[in-house]
Amino acid sequence: MNDVIPDLRRPVVGVSLKLYFGLAETRKWLADVAALAGTAALGARAVDLFVLPSFPVLADARELLAGTGVAFGAQDVHWAESGPWTGEVSAGMLTEAGATYVEVGHAERRAHFGETDDVVRAKTRAATAAGLVPVVCAGERDGADLAAAVEETVGQVRAALAGAVSGSEVVIAYEPVWAIGAADPAPAAHVLAVAAAIRACLDDHDVRGRLIYGGTAGPGTYEQLSAGPVDGLFLGRLAHDTEGLRRVLDEIAPV
Protein backbone atom coordinates (compact mmCIF):
# COMPACT_ATOMS: atom_id res chain seq x y z
CA MET A 1 0.00 0.00 0.00
CA ASN A 2 1.16 3.53 -0.80
CA ASP A 3 1.46 5.47 2.47
CA VAL A 4 0.98 8.80 0.70
CA ILE A 5 -2.49 7.95 -0.59
CA PRO A 6 -5.09 7.97 2.18
CA ASP A 7 -7.21 4.82 2.23
CA LEU A 8 -10.29 6.91 1.54
CA ARG A 9 -9.04 7.71 -1.97
CA ARG A 10 -7.05 4.53 -2.65
CA PRO A 11 -7.23 3.84 -6.41
CA VAL A 12 -9.75 1.19 -7.39
CA VAL A 13 -10.50 -0.71 -10.59
CA GLY A 14 -13.73 -2.64 -11.13
CA VAL A 15 -14.88 -4.94 -13.93
CA SER A 16 -18.45 -5.91 -14.71
CA LEU A 17 -18.89 -8.87 -17.03
CA LYS A 18 -22.56 -7.98 -17.62
CA LEU A 19 -24.06 -10.89 -19.60
CA TYR A 20 -21.21 -11.30 -22.05
CA PHE A 21 -19.86 -14.70 -20.93
CA GLY A 22 -21.33 -18.14 -20.21
CA LEU A 23 -20.41 -20.13 -17.12
CA ALA A 24 -17.34 -21.92 -18.46
CA GLU A 25 -16.04 -18.77 -20.12
CA THR A 26 -16.50 -16.80 -16.89
CA ARG A 27 -14.64 -19.43 -14.89
CA LYS A 28 -11.75 -19.28 -17.35
CA TRP A 29 -11.72 -15.48 -17.17
CA LEU A 30 -11.72 -15.58 -13.35
CA ALA A 31 -8.81 -18.04 -13.42
CA ASP A 32 -6.98 -15.65 -15.77
CA VAL A 33 -7.64 -12.74 -13.37
CA ALA A 34 -6.34 -14.84 -10.47
CA ALA A 35 -3.19 -15.60 -12.47
CA LEU A 36 -2.88 -11.92 -13.39
CA ALA A 37 -3.08 -10.95 -9.72
CA GLY A 38 -0.05 -13.17 -9.11
CA THR A 39 2.07 -12.26 -12.13
CA ALA A 40 1.20 -8.56 -11.90
CA ALA A 41 2.07 -8.56 -8.18
CA LEU A 42 -1.28 -7.06 -7.31
CA GLY A 43 -0.54 -7.20 -3.59
CA ALA A 44 2.40 -4.84 -4.03
CA ARG A 45 0.38 -2.22 -5.88
CA ALA A 46 -1.55 0.71 -4.42
CA VAL A 47 -4.85 -0.32 -6.00
CA ASP A 48 -7.97 -2.32 -5.19
CA LEU A 49 -9.42 -4.61 -7.86
CA PHE A 50 -12.93 -6.05 -7.87
CA VAL A 51 -14.87 -8.09 -10.42
CA LEU A 52 -18.63 -8.46 -10.85
CA PRO A 53 -19.63 -11.69 -12.62
CA SER A 54 -23.17 -13.10 -12.91
CA PHE A 55 -24.95 -14.59 -9.87
CA PRO A 56 -24.44 -18.30 -10.75
CA VAL A 57 -20.65 -17.83 -10.81
CA LEU A 58 -20.25 -16.14 -7.43
CA ALA A 59 -19.28 -19.38 -5.69
CA ASP A 60 -16.66 -20.00 -8.39
CA ALA A 61 -15.39 -16.45 -7.94
CA ARG A 62 -15.00 -17.09 -4.21
CA GLU A 63 -12.99 -20.24 -4.89
CA LEU A 64 -10.91 -19.02 -7.83
CA LEU A 65 -10.03 -15.62 -6.35
CA ALA A 66 -9.31 -16.81 -2.80
CA GLY A 67 -5.98 -15.48 -1.58
CA THR A 68 -5.39 -13.34 -4.69
CA GLY A 69 -6.40 -9.98 -3.23
CA VAL A 70 -9.09 -9.59 -5.92
CA ALA A 71 -12.52 -8.89 -4.45
CA PHE A 72 -15.76 -9.86 -6.12
CA GLY A 73 -19.41 -8.95 -6.03
CA ALA A 74 -22.71 -9.02 -7.88
CA GLN A 75 -24.24 -6.90 -10.61
CA ASP A 76 -27.52 -6.31 -8.78
CA VAL A 77 -29.26 -6.82 -5.45
CA HIS A 78 -32.78 -6.64 -4.11
CA TRP A 79 -33.80 -4.09 -1.48
CA ALA A 80 -35.66 -6.52 0.77
CA GLU A 81 -33.93 -8.90 3.18
CA SER A 82 -36.33 -11.77 2.56
CA GLY A 83 -39.90 -12.58 1.61
CA PRO A 84 -42.08 -13.20 -1.44
CA TRP A 85 -39.71 -11.73 -4.06
CA THR A 86 -39.42 -14.46 -6.67
CA GLY A 87 -36.15 -14.41 -8.56
CA GLU A 88 -34.46 -11.82 -6.36
CA VAL A 89 -31.24 -12.00 -4.35
CA SER A 90 -30.75 -10.20 -1.04
CA ALA A 91 -27.72 -8.28 0.20
CA GLY A 92 -27.45 -10.71 3.10
CA MET A 93 -27.15 -13.65 0.71
CA LEU A 94 -24.40 -11.85 -1.19
CA THR A 95 -22.52 -11.22 2.05
CA GLU A 96 -22.85 -14.91 2.94
CA ALA A 97 -21.55 -15.78 -0.53
CA GLY A 98 -18.38 -13.81 0.22
CA ALA A 99 -19.16 -10.75 -1.90
CA THR A 100 -17.64 -7.40 -0.97
CA TYR A 101 -19.18 -5.17 -3.66
CA VAL A 102 -22.53 -4.91 -5.39
CA GLU A 103 -23.47 -2.81 -8.38
CA VAL A 104 -26.67 -0.78 -8.22
CA GLY A 105 -28.41 1.46 -10.71
CA HIS A 106 -26.48 0.62 -13.86
CA ALA A 107 -27.78 2.53 -16.89
CA GLU A 108 -28.89 -0.75 -18.48
CA ARG A 109 -31.03 -1.56 -15.44
CA ARG A 110 -32.47 1.94 -15.38
CA ALA A 111 -33.27 1.75 -19.12
CA HIS A 112 -34.49 -1.85 -19.48
CA PHE A 113 -35.83 -2.73 -16.03
CA GLY A 114 -37.32 0.59 -14.97
CA GLU A 115 -34.99 1.22 -12.03
CA THR A 116 -35.75 4.64 -10.62
CA ASP A 117 -33.78 6.77 -8.20
CA ASP A 118 -36.08 5.46 -5.44
CA VAL A 119 -35.16 1.87 -6.28
CA VAL A 120 -31.46 2.73 -6.40
CA ARG A 121 -31.77 4.46 -3.02
CA ALA A 122 -33.44 1.38 -1.49
CA LYS A 123 -30.80 -0.95 -2.94
CA THR A 124 -28.01 1.33 -1.69
CA ARG A 125 -29.61 1.20 1.75
CA ALA A 126 -29.85 -2.59 1.67
CA ALA A 127 -26.27 -3.01 0.46
CA THR A 128 -24.69 -0.70 3.04
CA ALA A 129 -26.84 -2.10 5.84
CA ALA A 130 -25.50 -5.57 4.99
CA GLY A 131 -21.90 -4.32 4.96
CA LEU A 132 -21.50 -4.47 1.19
CA VAL A 133 -19.88 -1.67 -0.79
CA PRO A 134 -22.41 -0.45 -3.35
CA VAL A 135 -21.02 0.51 -6.74
CA VAL A 136 -23.61 3.16 -7.52
CA CYS A 137 -23.78 3.86 -11.24
CA ALA A 138 -24.83 7.33 -12.34
CA GLY A 139 -24.60 9.26 -15.56
CA GLU A 140 -26.46 11.47 -17.97
CA ARG A 141 -28.23 10.14 -21.04
CA ASP A 142 -27.11 12.98 -23.30
CA GLY A 143 -23.77 14.69 -22.91
CA ALA A 144 -24.30 17.65 -25.21
CA ASP A 145 -25.03 20.13 -22.41
CA LEU A 146 -22.48 19.95 -19.59
CA ALA A 147 -24.60 21.79 -17.02
CA ALA A 148 -27.53 19.46 -17.70
CA ALA A 149 -25.19 16.45 -17.48
CA VAL A 150 -23.98 17.59 -14.06
CA GLU A 151 -27.51 18.19 -12.83
CA GLU A 152 -28.84 14.80 -13.99
CA THR A 153 -25.85 12.85 -12.71
CA VAL A 154 -25.52 14.59 -9.35
CA GLY A 155 -29.28 14.15 -8.85
CA GLN A 156 -28.86 10.39 -9.26
CA VAL A 157 -25.87 10.34 -6.91
CA ARG A 158 -27.66 12.41 -4.26
CA ALA A 159 -30.70 10.11 -4.42
CA ALA A 160 -28.55 7.02 -3.93
CA LEU A 161 -26.48 8.52 -1.12
CA ALA A 162 -29.66 9.37 0.76
CA GLY A 163 -29.99 5.61 1.24
CA ALA A 164 -26.43 4.92 2.37
CA VAL A 165 -25.95 4.02 6.00
CA SER A 166 -23.96 6.71 7.82
CA GLY A 167 -20.20 6.23 7.59
CA SER A 168 -20.46 3.44 5.04
CA GLU A 169 -18.10 2.86 2.14
CA VAL A 170 -19.48 3.67 -1.30
CA VAL A 171 -18.07 3.65 -4.83
CA ILE A 172 -19.71 5.94 -7.37
CA ALA A 173 -19.25 4.83 -10.97
CA TYR A 174 -19.74 7.83 -13.23
CA GLU A 175 -20.88 6.38 -16.54
CA PRO A 176 -22.24 8.76 -19.16
CA VAL A 177 -24.86 6.61 -20.90
CA TRP A 178 -23.68 7.74 -24.34
CA ALA A 179 -20.16 6.45 -23.62
CA ILE A 180 -21.23 2.93 -22.58
CA GLY A 181 -20.66 0.34 -25.30
CA ALA A 182 -19.28 3.11 -27.53
CA ALA A 183 -16.18 3.36 -29.68
CA ASP A 184 -14.40 5.78 -27.33
CA PRO A 185 -14.67 6.94 -23.73
CA ALA A 186 -16.15 10.35 -22.96
CA PRO A 187 -13.67 13.21 -23.41
CA ALA A 188 -11.51 13.72 -20.32
CA ALA A 189 -12.55 17.37 -19.88
CA HIS A 190 -16.21 16.34 -19.73
CA VAL A 191 -15.52 13.50 -17.28
CA LEU A 192 -13.44 15.71 -15.01
CA ALA A 193 -16.09 18.45 -14.92
CA VAL A 194 -18.91 16.08 -13.96
CA ALA A 195 -16.62 14.14 -11.61
CA ALA A 196 -15.73 17.33 -9.73
CA ALA A 197 -19.43 17.89 -9.04
CA ILE A 198 -19.89 14.28 -7.91
CA ARG A 199 -16.87 14.60 -5.63
CA ALA A 200 -18.36 17.72 -4.04
CA CYS A 201 -21.60 15.79 -3.51
CA LEU A 202 -19.71 12.89 -1.91
CA ASP A 203 -17.90 15.31 0.39
CA ASP A 204 -21.31 16.60 1.53
CA HIS A 205 -22.37 13.16 2.75
CA ASP A 206 -21.28 11.05 5.67
CA VAL A 207 -19.81 8.27 3.55
CA ARG A 208 -16.33 7.08 2.61
CA GLY A 209 -16.70 7.59 -1.10
CA ARG A 210 -14.53 6.78 -4.07
CA LEU A 211 -15.30 7.75 -7.64
CA ILE A 212 -14.50 5.74 -10.77
CA TYR A 213 -15.16 6.40 -14.44
CA GLY A 214 -16.80 3.87 -16.77
CA GLY A 215 -17.87 3.90 -20.40
CA THR A 216 -15.48 2.30 -22.92
CA ALA A 217 -12.70 2.74 -20.36
CA GLY A 218 -9.48 0.86 -20.96
CA PRO A 219 -5.75 1.35 -21.43
CA GLY A 220 -5.02 5.05 -21.94
CA THR A 221 -8.19 6.32 -20.23
CA TYR A 222 -6.91 6.91 -16.71
CA GLU A 223 -3.76 8.82 -17.63
CA GLN A 224 -6.01 11.66 -18.80
CA LEU A 225 -8.04 11.64 -15.58
CA SER A 226 -5.45 11.10 -12.87
CA ALA A 227 -4.62 13.62 -10.15
CA GLY A 228 -8.24 14.82 -10.12
CA PRO A 229 -11.51 13.74 -8.58
CA VAL A 230 -11.44 10.28 -10.25
CA ASP A 231 -10.02 7.40 -8.20
CA GLY A 232 -10.03 4.67 -10.83
CA LEU A 233 -11.96 2.98 -13.64
CA PHE A 234 -14.97 0.76 -14.13
CA LEU A 235 -14.24 -1.55 -17.05
CA GLY A 236 -16.54 -3.50 -19.33
CA ARG A 237 -15.56 -4.93 -22.70
CA LEU A 238 -11.96 -3.76 -22.56
CA ALA A 239 -11.25 -6.10 -19.63
CA HIS A 240 -12.51 -9.21 -21.43
CA ASP A 241 -8.93 -9.74 -22.51
CA THR A 242 -7.08 -9.69 -19.20
CA GLU A 243 -4.07 -8.14 -20.93
CA GLY A 244 -6.18 -4.96 -21.17
CA LEU A 245 -6.80 -5.18 -17.43
CA ARG A 246 -3.07 -5.61 -16.79
CA ARG A 247 -2.30 -2.49 -18.83
CA VAL A 248 -4.89 -0.49 -16.87
CA LEU A 249 -3.36 -1.65 -13.56
CA ASP A 250 0.08 -0.68 -14.87
CA GLU A 251 -1.18 2.83 -15.61
CA ILE A 252 -3.11 3.36 -12.38
CA ALA A 253 -0.73 1.71 -9.96
CA PRO A 254 2.69 0.86 -11.35
CA VAL A 255 4.66 -1.57 -9.18
Ligand SMILES: O=C[C@H](O)COP(=O)(O)O
Ligand atom coordinates in the same frame (compact mmCIF):
# COMPACT_ATOMS: atom_id res chain seq x y z
O1 LIG B 1 -20.18 -1.77 -16.49
C1 LIG B 1 -19.40 -1.28 -17.30
C2 LIG B 1 -19.75 -0.15 -18.09
O2 LIG B 1 -21.10 -0.06 -18.38
C3 LIG B 1 -18.88 0.11 -19.29
O3 LIG B 1 -19.00 -0.88 -20.27
P1 LIG B 1 -18.10 -0.75 -21.58
O4 LIG B 1 -16.70 -0.47 -21.12
O5 LIG B 1 -18.22 -2.05 -22.26
O6 LIG B 1 -18.62 0.42 -22.35
